[in-house]
Amino acid sequence: MMQRxxxxxxxxxxxxxxxxxxxxxxxxxxxxxxxxxxxxxITGLDSNIMGMQDVQTRGSVIEATGLSADEVIKQIESKTRH
Structure with missing residues (x-):
């Protein structure tokens, strides 16, 4: 199954x-x-500006600021591995 x-x-x-x-x-x-x-x-530029959080997903959230595409993919692979 392809991961979204x-x-x-x-x-x-x-x-x-x-x-x-x-x-x-x-x-x-x-x-x-x-x-x-x-x-x-996400970039994290507008994450939680108001100090409020509404959970909209059960999946992991990766803040990509300062990371290369390869580093982000490695994090996704480690977080979504079953």
């Missing part, structure tokens, strides 16, 4: 690398499509 990974729109290099590895990549757009993702990759 939600990726913030500005992280195109990570989206492309994940697609090349065979992942089903969806763009995160305000959280509306995050519920069916096995993992989400």
């Amino acid at each position: 990974i939600g990726v913030e729109g500005s992280l195109t290099n990570i989206s492309e690398a994940l697609r090349a590895k065979g992942y089903d990549v969806v763009e995160l757009n305000g959280g509306s499509n995050v519920q069916n993702c096995d993992c989400c990759v």
